[in-house]
Amino acid sequence: MMKEIISTNVIVRNKFNMKKMLEIFQASKQFNGSTFLYCNHKAVDASNLPKLVSFLLTVKPQTTLKIIVEGQEVQKQLESISNMCSNHVSVVKITQKRFLNTSETFQL
Numbered sequence: 001m002m003k004e005i006i007s008t009n010v011i012v013r014n015k016f017n018m019k020k021m022l023e024i025f026q027a028s029k030q031f032n033g034s035t036f037l038y039c040n041h042k043a044v045d046a047s048n049l050p051k052l053v054s055f056l057l058t059v060k061p062q063t064t065l066k067i068i069v070e071g072q073e074v075q076k077q078l079e080s081i082s083n084m085c086s087n088h089v090s091v092v093k094i095t096q097k098r099f100l101n102t103s104e105t106f107q108l
Contacts, residue, residue, distance in 0.1 A: 003033075006078050007068040010085055016056040023084050024056075025049045033071015035081060039063055046081070 028035040028046035035046040037055060040063070044055040059065060065085075069078045 003071060004074045005068065005070045006074040007066055008078055008082060010065050010067065010082060012059050012061055012063045012065050012085075014061060016059065016085075018053075020084065021053050021056050022049075024081060025052055027077070027080055027084065028052075031069075031071065031077045033069065033074065033077065035077065036068040036070075038066040038068060043068075 024035075024037075024046055031047075037044050037046055037052070039055075039059055042055065042058075044051045046052050067078060067081050067085075069081070071077070
């Protein structure tokens, strides 16, 4: 199976609560791949709960947040993470890039 990478930019409307952070964390743990959140020149692996929480606590409303998903079935994961953020964010655009071989990976 080919690894893919896909990202979307969303605008944060409200502060993230703990319940929402846990949902994002759980989805990232279960996903066969990696989910990264990027904002203000900082990136975090969403499957690392302590880092995810401290990262999302610093994200202020009206900030652009980038969601980056790498692995298999990336579209589904990206949509589910975006949906979890949906009452917190407005989706700006989805950009897609398909990797041709598995030796390429996303560098943080």
